[in-house]
Amino acid sequence: MMRGASADAYAAAAAALPGSGDLGTVAQDLFGVADLLRAEAGLRRVATDVSVPGEAKAGLVRDVLSGKVSDGALQVVTTAVSQRWTATRDLPDVLEQLGVVALVRSSGDDAGRLEDELFAVGQLVQGSPELRQALSDPARSRSDKTALVHGLLGDKVLPATLALVGQALSGTHRTISVALTEYQKVAAEVRNQGVATVHVARPLSDADRERLAASLSRTYGRQVHLNVVVDPSVIGGIRVEIGDDVIDGTVSSRLDDAGRRLAG
Missing domain, CATH: 1.10.520 (Peroxidase; domain 1)
Known part of the structure; x- marks a missing residue:
């Protein structure tokens, strides 16, 4: 800032x-x-x-x-x-x-899709050690890395997404994942939105996504864009991270709390 x-x-x-x-x-x-x-x-x-x-x-x-x-x-x-x-x-x-x-x-009316694609590419990089290594390898030129990204994403994403992923390779941020996260925050600000990362055990239905987004929007006084991460370790319930706030209603969290109380 x-x-x-x-x-x-x-x-x-x-x-x-x-x-x-x-x-x-x-x-x-x-x-x-x-x-x-x-x-x-x-x-x-x-x-x-x-x-x-x-x-x-x-x-x-x-x-x-x-x-x-x-x-x-x-x-x-x-x-x-x-x-x-x-x-x-x-x-x-x-x-x-x-x-x-x-x-x-x-990207015009596709700005929401742009945010989703930036998040998806970030998740792809984080989830693939081989890809992460290839994109962070100092021995590989930026043009080589860009060619790799273009070959991987091609016409599957918006031109704006492809351009931002290419810029994320410039090395101005600590990692490409950090760069993509920052770019998504900028995209949300352009649309006067907040960004919430939601951890769940299984994918949310469209209706559940809409209800959660509406609830968070009322709470924070602005529209909130959801990044949904499916994480089996959650077991059940939901964990929401928005800015510095964490709302943890997961089963795993409640089990941890119960274990600490028993140990105490």
Whole structure:
């Protein structure tokens, strides 16, 4: 979460993000600029130097990027570098996050499906040690990993999902699973939703999902998107994690509590 000057800078850059057009291209351009700023420490320092006037920094970045990125992305970047930043690393982090926002918007009415697919890919990676190793192997190039992802997911997911999974391979987060979780949170925020991870022993029916989502939405005062994890160790009942809150009504939890009381 951005703080201080960087929070204000994020708001200004977000306001410059186009509301329509080829948002997929805007997103990829923002990802590319974020990568450039992370790789070029000198450029990043100049772009965030508080002693240099904002207009001068914007002019420099415009000279470097003009004709190389879309007009929409250039507007976001020049707006961003014109701001004050709490830490130099915040600038590329914000550009990456706004790239995610652009991809979510590009999915339109399929934004809910995008969230589901990001969660499903994260579960796939976590559940497959071989795939996890292949995607985290430092000896493999990013292009090789991207080709692996494209071959695995192909046309089974939305273009926006495929693009976000590709960005998750950039290494800016600790693991690809962490990146996908963060991207899903951004997607939920774009839709003014919360995200709840629900652990159950067996799949929920559509009716049960709707009732649970409605109950959580009433409790938290906003729509809640459900990520359902089928976990046989739950035995029965349900465990819900939303933000820092944990609602544990599982049989296994109650058995653990009973065992502790007997032992005491």
